[in-house]
Amino acid sequence: MSIFDYFRSAKKDTASIAKERLQIIVAHERNQRNKPDYLPKLQQELLEVIRKYVDVDQDQVEVQLDNNGNCSVLELNITLPERA
Amino acid sequence: MSIFDYFRSAKKDTASIAKERLQIIVAHERNQRNKPDYLPKLQQELLEVIRKYVDVDQDQVEVQLDNNGNCSVLELNITLPERA
Numbered sequence: 001m002s003i004f005d006y007f008r009s010a011k012k013d014t015a016s017i018a019k020e021r022l023q024i025i026v027a028h029e030r031n032q033r034n035k036p037d038y039l040p041k042l043q044q045e046l047l048e049v050i051r052k053y054v055d056v057d058q059d060q061v062e063v064q065l066d067n068n069g070n071c072s073v074l075e076l077n078i079t080l081p082e083r084a
Numbered sequence: 085m086s087i088f089d090y091f092r093s094a095k096k097d098t099a100s101i102a103k104e105r106l107q108i109i110v111a112h113e114r115n116q117r118n119k120p121d122y123l124p125k126l127q128q129e130l131l132e133v134i135r136k137y138v139d140v141d142q143d144q145v146e147v148q149l150d151n152n153g154n155c156s157v158l159e160l161n162i163t164l165p166e167r168a
Contacts, residue, residue: 019115020113021112022111022113023110023111023113024108024110026106027108028104028106029106030104038137038138042133045136049130050126053125
C-alpha cells in the first residue's frame with residue numbers, strides 16, 4: 001500500500017466515524033410528589049462505576065436533571081475520548 | 085376504626101397509588117462494531133450504587149441487553165417495594 005492509499009483510507013475513516021458516545025438515563029417515577037434527592041448524588045457515583053470500564057473526561061460529561069410531576073430524570077451524556 | 089374502614093381505606097390507597105418505578109438506561113454508541121462487553125458487568129455495579137439510596141428487590145429487576153448495529157443498550161426496569 002502506498003502512502004497515498006494510506007491517507008485515502010484514513011480520510012475515509014475519519015469521515016465515516018461518528019464520535020463514540022455514552023448516555024445514561026435514570027428515571028424515578030414516584031407515587032408521591034416529594035422529590036427523590038438522591039439523583040444528584042447518584043450522578044457522581046454512576047460516573048465512578050462507568051470510569052472502571054471506559055475513559056471519561058469530566059469536561060465531556062453533560063448532566064441534566066428534570067423533575068416533571070412525580071417523575072425525576074437524571075440524564076448523563078458523555079462524549080468518549082477518541083482512541084489513537 | 086372498624087375492620088370495614090380498614091379495608092375501605094386500604095382499597096382506596098391501592099387504587100390511587102401507582103407503583104413506584106425506577107428505570108436505568110445505559111446506551112453506548114460506538115464507532116466500531118466490536119461490542120462493549122462491559123455492559124453486562126456494569127449492570128450489577130449500577131444496582132449496588134442504586135441500593136445505597138433505595139430498596140431494590142432482586143426479583144423486581146428486569147434486565148434487557150440489546151445490540152443494534154454499533155449501539156449497545158442496557159436497560160434496567162425496577163419496581164420498587166411499596167412502603168408501609
